[in-house]
Amino acid sequence: MLKGSDLIRDPARDVGFPLGAAAVQFGVLVLGGLVYTAIVGGSAERLVTAMMIDAIMVIGIQIYVGNTGVLSFGHIGFGAIAGYAFAVLAIAPQRKGTVIRNAPWGLDEVQLHPALAVGVALVVALIAAAIVGVGLARSGTKSGSVSATVITLALLFVTHEIAINWTDLTGGDRAGLSFSIGATLDSRIPVYLTLFGAIVVARLFAQSRSGRLAKAAREDNLAARAMGVNPQVQQMIALLISVAVVTLAASLRVYEIGNITPKFFFFQYTLLTLVMLIVGGRNGVTGALVGVVVITAGRELTRKLASDGYEVFGVGLDGAPADWIFREGLSDIFLGGAMLGFMVFRPNGLLDDWELDEWFRRRFGAKAEAQPGPLSEIEAPEPLQLEVADVTVQFGGFRALSGASVVADNSEIVGLIGPNGAGKTTLLNVVTGLVQPTEGSVKLGSVDLTNAASHELARNGLVRTFQNLRLFSSLTVRENVEVASRVAAAHRVKRRRPDVDSLIAEAGLWEHRNRRARELDYGNSRRLELARAAAMSPSFLLLDEPTSGMSDAESAEMIEQVRHMAATVGAGVLVIDHDLNFITGISDRIYVLDQGRMIAVGSPDSIQADPLVRAAYLGSGPED
Amino acid sequence: MDQLIQILVDGLGRGSIYALLALGIAVIFGVMHLLNFAHGALITVSGYVAYWAFISGLSWYVIAPLVVLAAVATSLAVEQVAFRWVRGASDFTLLLTSFGVHFIVEAIFLMYVSASVKNFNRPGWISNTFSVGSASIEVFDAVVIGVTLVTLVLTAALLQRTMFGLSLRAAAEDFDTARLMGVKSDRVIRGAFALSGVLAGVAAIFWLMRAGQTTPGAGVTPMLKGVLAALIGGLGSLRGAVLGGFVLGVAEVALRSRLPDNIASLTDGVVFVLIALLFIFRPQGLISVSHAERV
Structure with a gap:
């Protein structure tokens, strides 16, 4: 509980x-x-x-x-x-x-x-x-x-x-x-x-x-x-x-x-309240309040102008042009116009998600925070096996996977390589519940998780990252990690749960902890995704091309980071990549996938030497 | 049996108008991912054009094409003034933009015409009936169904046989790829709004003939029916939109004739509840369009 x-x-x-x-x-x-x-x-x-x-x-x-x-x-x-x-x-x-x-x-x-x-x-x-x-x-x-x-x-x-x-x-x-x-x-x-x-x-x-x-x-x-x-x-x-x-x-x-x-609570009031919300900024309470004040004032002013016309200013705005503007209906135009104007020029409203209490906290509550020290690694986690057996995935007439099997222990790092279109991401999607297998099963220890919903699989400890980066972009770095940590607190009860700030520090993101995720550069975004996944206290980290778009130096650093994060939370790793250097550098064992089939499995050395792998992998298409 | 035929014809007549509205909404949803809550504004503008034409003494044969022209012009104008500035924005922004347009059009008529109901005469033949066997069919329904079918066939030909139709369908499938393949986005979007205007215009003719009046808020109901029909059919599917329109029309008429008298006035409410049930059991609508998310 x-x-x-x-x-x-x-x-x-x-x-x-x-x-x-x-x-x-x-x-x-x-x-x-x-x-x-x-x-x-x-x-x-x-x-x-x-x-x-x-x-x-x-x-x-x-x-x-x-x-x-x-x-x-x-x-x-x-x-x-x-x-x-x-x-x-x-x-x-x-x-x-x-x-x-x-x-x-x-x-x-x-x-x-x-x-x-x-x-x-x-x-x-x-x-x-x-x-x-x-x-x-x-x-x-x-x-x-x-x-x-x-x-x-x-x-x-x-x-x-x-x-x-x-x-x-x-x-x-x-x-x-x-x-x-x-x-x-x-x-x-x-x-x-x-x-x-x-x-x-x-x-x-x-x-x-x-x-x-x-x-x-x-x-x-x-x-x-x-x-x-x-x-x-x-x-x-x-x-x-x-x-x-x-x-x-x-x-x-x-x-x-x-x-x-009936018309008290209908279209007109819906428009009024939505305009108030939108103009102030729908993502925050302070924004909503500001919107209420601004729109109430604007509506009252346009109403007065419409009924009293130029008298409001007491100057000679007499005559046709003023009559054409200051008449009944002006306040409706004001509301509709405010809605349109904000949607075009400032869709997040005046204040967006700015909150007064957060400003107070930054201003008056900021105490010096010390960067937490490194996290210790778990020597020998309780053994657990991930078993993907004979998985076939059929998309209409196209068979993305045919009878693919992977077995991984939580003490090892398992690589999965294959050319583009080999079915690597599909396999990961099956393990994380984004794709339902046509045949085959996914088991974690003795628990059958085939066809379980995505969030169920994650709660059971199968936690992934994404090839094309999926951070909670307007949340801060710390909030991103905290979401995972909160889920872990409820559903990963028996596991050791690393401290949020320590994970952020380990990922080298300490100085960025209060920045929004969307402001991070590419490498930091990748590191944040890894830290967020680790905060789930996973049994297995499933990484989808964690180095795509990184330089060679950054890739090498990533190897260390993945190893350390995995050891910290006691998780096994299943990592996909088509970068042969990265995969052979990081993995204890490697599976090779080609056109939906497993064609080889073995140590990095034996895989590199395997002629079948060389033909399939290096021959069947250029790397990108 | 006779009653069944009558309900069916009546329902298809009603559904024809919904189908035209829904198709117009689906076309725009296809190219812009915009669910156009301002679609009813086209009916509102057409209504006032019909009213002015009528008090100038014009006959419905002249008013009808004027109504279509007005709808097309309004559709293009709204695109120029509002929607082109939010192309590619989030769904949230698009929805609210169209909501804002709806209210501005309403407010303009409130300001410069009046809030009162403007009446015009319906054509004389509108309540005539003829008999098929022992079922009596309204001439109006027959005309609506006939004109709608012709409009749908012409629209299908436009979409299937012309370069514009191909670009529009390609854009509806995948806008970015279509653009990379050389489809001119500006032209396709404007074309979609024009087509949507034509369809709304044809629907407006019949809507106004039946209503015989207009008000600044007259567009709300047709907008809602069109949006619901498009949703029933499966958002993004053009065929689904047409199907959804007919289904909605027949369901309404059948319910109205079947419900006990004391709740017959709640037909629309019951229809909404049925639609909600449809969504609980078939969230993607009648014809599903897959929008797979790439991971």
Whole structure:
């Protein structure tokens, strides 16, 4: 089971600073609201309250969209479900009589305390979210999934259809549920409390184990699975938390306005909240808040300009041109234009994933970190054998592997060579669950792992790197390694787990530890991928062309690094390459693959001398 | 039996319009990987063109080609103004860009026309029926199905027999490789938007004939139906889009006639739920297009 120290790796970073920053952000919003109200007068109070509620809604959406990278049009649909559930339950029966006399299940007789009504709304919305979440998971949702977005859009329309047509429950399109439960929201305290709570929840989730794994899957779904992350579980968790926050926002919105109609939670509000999220920066909570403020201000200004026109400036903008611009609809143009403008010029928004608490930590919390010393090597790990037996892979009419077998012990480094197209990567894909074998089996010790899912194989200790580099590119070097280490903490319990910082130091990346992975040069990226794989405490490291694109000197260095990393975590190595020098330099034994068949196996010396290998390998095509 | 024929014809008539919309969406998805939420804007613009033409006293025979022209012009204009700047951007960016375009078009009509409903007369023959055996068929459905089939055959010929069609299919298969092979990306993308506009224009004629009115937000429903049909068929497959359109149309009509009266008004909701179920059991849609990830 996970220990506390595995759930919260760094209390200051993951809890302390986020709490402090949330208090500051909350304080600025509240103070700003008070100052604005004091200047403009009482009429501004509603605007400020509405903005606070929008902020809760946008943060709710950010929790899902930001951490998973999936664009959802459906959150306002969840808002509609929650809003109606809240309204129907909280309205006094005598008020309901005029609108929904025939409500099902005797709901027209019910009246709950608003707080209790929110609780029921929460349950209803979460059930809906769980159902939609299963659908999203089934359709293979990942960052930027187009079909996921359409599913969420369909949800928005379903809820709208139901709201319009189920008149017995909702009062339909025109009536709206007139809302009078003694008073509408007469104090802003619940809004303030919820807003502070939402900011805290969003930041703590982003820093949590689940949030970090979700972000890894957002950056690279396939690599995350290869590191033992099950993206669908993390997406579901993000969805449920995000819908819970959305539910609170929706209930408050209904309470504040005092009634609900189908169009309250439909396209227009979806656009508004998404523009707020996008303009500020969807990947961060601070960005989301900034977006809410900027867009609220912009919309209010364009509205004023549209209704009062040139009077706002008090100068002579009279006449046709001004009339053509300052008219009703201007604020919609503003919203649509902001969306387009940011998508074209600044798709990650004003702040991207910049967070106030991280800035505080860099500014005030930075203590000198000493570079950790080298890691000791494990002399003799408990013996374990990887056995790939008679694997055949058929892609339509093309047979990529025919009856290939490999046996490797976790005390040795096994090389796999062959010309381009020999089936090397396909074999590795079979072992890591990216390709299902047509025939044959994959066994680790006594456990049969044939056809297991990618993240299951990784959790069992078969951990790979990729030929074309798959890092979590906008996460930092340390965060990349930490993702693997967190998975290991849950699933590689019996293994020795090397310290994250020590691994980074071993890989020669200590000075780069706080840089984003995408800023690294090629060689460092390769070394980071190796360190990340090692942090999984694998039983076997499966390396797909770890030296491709490296100079000879770097390749030679890589040999030492692979040996040392493997010994540190007590893992065997199966390494693919078509660089004969590298493979013979690193391997204890070598398999030779040609056109999907194993044609030889032996020590590096015997392989180099084998005439069959020379013919197949050197004769059947130029190296690239 | 008669009822079955009636449902089928009615459903195919409805589905024809969805198929045209979905095909237009699939063509653009093919070349740009853009799921165009702004596709409905073409219907909105066409609607106002039809309205203005109508109050100028023009007949539907003149209005129809004007509607197609308007859709093509809008499609090309939107590509020039918005989509060309985000070519090759992430799916996330593309989706939101088209969402933004949708709202800007809506807001322009809100600003410069009005939010109110603009009515125009439907053609006189639209509610006429004729009998086949004892089933009575709407003339309108027959015309829609006929015109749609001709449009689809012409589109298929364009895609199969011309150099442009070959480039477009190649680009849909693998855009970068197609470009390396000398396919002019600019021309293919503009061609795809023009073709998408033609298809939307033909769909718009029938959509407007049936609706007899337009509003700034009129494009939302046709957009949603087109997008769903494309998704049902399998995103990226042109044949799938057409198939998805017909399936969606027939399913809607069949459900509306079969559901008990008290929930018949929720037909669209039920259809959405069915689509969700389809995705749970067949996530890739009816016709799957493999997008293998290279590792």
